[in-house]
Amino acid sequence: MKDVVLITNYWHFESEKASSRYLTLANEIVEEGINLEVITSTFYHATKSQRKFNMEFLNSFRYKISLIDESGYDKNISFKRIFSHKRFARNVMSYLNTRKKPDLIYCVIPSLDVAYKVTKYANENNIKVILDIQDLWPESFKMIINIPILSDAIFYPMKRLADKAYSSADHIVAVSQTFVDRAIEVSRKNQFGHSVFLGTELFKFDSIAKKVSNTNMSNSEIRLAYIGTLSYSYDIPSVINALYLLKNRKEGSTVKFIVMGEGPLRKEFEKQAFIKGINCEFKGQLEYSEMVKLLCECDIAINPIVERSAASIVNKVGDYAAAGLPVINTQNSQEYIDYLNEYHAGINCKNGDAEDIARAILKLSNDKLLRREMGVNNRKFAEEKFDRKRTYKTIVNLIKNT
Structure with a gap:
């Protein structure tokens, strides 16, 4: 049975949000007889609070769910959020290094720190990796902090992480063709990607x-x-x-x-x-x-x-x-x-x-x-x-x- 890991900071349980891309996707994956583990955060972005689900709840799903520690943040645009993502990325890698190597990793962007570290780990261990781009970083941040020349310098490290992750992925999926095109520009492995809208359960x-x-x-x-x-x-x-x-x-x-x-x-x-x-x-x-x-x-x-x-x-x-x-x-x-x-x-x-x-x-x-x-x-x-x-x-x- 194929072993797949889905990694995302921004997972929504049904009690948190009625319509969620990755909850829908997880259910579709296990319907195909694939062994799935979802790796997500203890911190819930929408309410800016730590989750408090017990093991009985987490074990009630048809796939494994692992909550990885993330420190959290108060504001969307903040250094605290950047540090929180870095901590989550480190903790995800610590967990992956204790886990049996999966056949495939499906990793969501953001965060860039997770995507960069995961694609690097996958390439080093001959594991296939698919990136799913839900938002463009640092482009979204530059919309708010838009200072000519200075913004490019401030966000260059973030752009570098994005480019490295995109170029190392075996496949690119994104919520629009616009986002696919951004990744394909720097990809070493892809000439084409897959545009799949967030959509809805009609x-x-x-x-x-x-x-x-x-x-x-x-x-x-x-x-x-x-x-x-x-x-x-x-x-x-x-x-x-x-x-x-x-x-x-x-x-x-x-x-x-x-x-x-x-x-x-x-x-x-x-x-x-x-x-x-x-x-x-x-x-x-x-x-x-x-x-x-x-x-x-x-x-x-x-x-x-x-x-x-x-x-x-x-x-x-x-x-x-x-x-x-x-x-x-x-x-x-x-x-x-x-x-x-x-x-x-x-x-x-x-x-x-x-x-x-x-x-x-x-x-x-x-x-x-x-x-x-x-x-x-x-x-x-x-x-x-x-x-x-x-x-x-x-x-x-x-x-x-x-």
Whole structure:
């Protein structure tokens, strides 16, 4: 029986998060009769706290789970986080050196420290290794600390780790083609990689969505949905400004902005919405089922991401597609722009341009047939590109055949 190790700092147990890439993948792997061990952290990134699961719980899975000590951190952008990752990487290597050598290691980026050490260990011991890139580092950090020349110098050690890990992997998987291309640029072993979106368990989404009435509570009100973190990467102010323009001009239907999510800038965004006097409701962090129900009651979705973001195909656009909503997009990711155009599933707007966003909101709010057409097309996008039951077969087959 093939022995596979899956290593990730960012594992989610189902009680922590209802929809998780690696929990889904782990279940798919063991369905193929593969022996699997998941190596993850004692520290849970989402709550910034140490996990306290007992052995009875950990032993209840169909695969082995090993929690490796990580010191933790309070802020996402911090030296403490870097040191925490280094400690986790050292502890992972200590554990691997006591374990029987696996046939294959499936390692997730971030963290770069783990990926670098694991690929080096795998190459030295003739073990196949697949890297799965969930986020680009240091590119994501440089979005926030963006000082010409100085930022390149500060983040050069991180870039060097990334390049070494990418170049040493037997195969590259990533959550978008954009991320695949970044790794392939420096790879010694790969000419091609595998783009597999984070996606969603569409059957689970649909089982919740079936309970939702398709009738909007108010025929005169158009509901514009946003789901995700309320932080520096997301251009909520431009959406607020666009809605303010429409309100002042008394154009189109009444639009209500429904914001689902939490983050460090929530109070600031709420204050901006209040000052502008727009029709807006901040729902906070919802349970997955509640988020799905509310999303499916909306008419339009918006994906507002700041200009310098290194993000590509993000989680929220998969949920928007699953819900069958037309999308207003400001993200500069050429990959997502091209998909929206190809599927005719939404409107791409100029990044940070409130006037352009307002025009898109007005166009969709005034044209029910266009909303429906784009929504149907976006649902097709979900079924073809985001459904994990279909798309994750690429990863599982790669693991089986490597």
